[in-house]
Amino acid sequence: MEPGPVRQTTVLLRLLLFVVVAWIVITAMRAYLVARKSSTRNPNLAKPRGEEMVLDPQCQSYVPKSEALLRKGNYYCSEKCAALHLTG
């Protein structure tokens, strides 16, 4: 009977548990603070500031202008939509 190693394992497990709990609390607090900060700063805009949304006339979905493809004056979400719309 050697209680030494068993006790050490228990201490390690407790330490590990403490670290995990602390990490979860810190992560949750950070997420809460970030959400609060962004919601108070820009209550009406969920999107990043300055990001303009454009309508894809093919699939009728809005895409960020920076990610949209410009083909003959229209913005598309993908090459596939552009090709489909332009060919009819």
Ligand SMILES: [Zn+2]
């Ligand atoms: Zn599309």
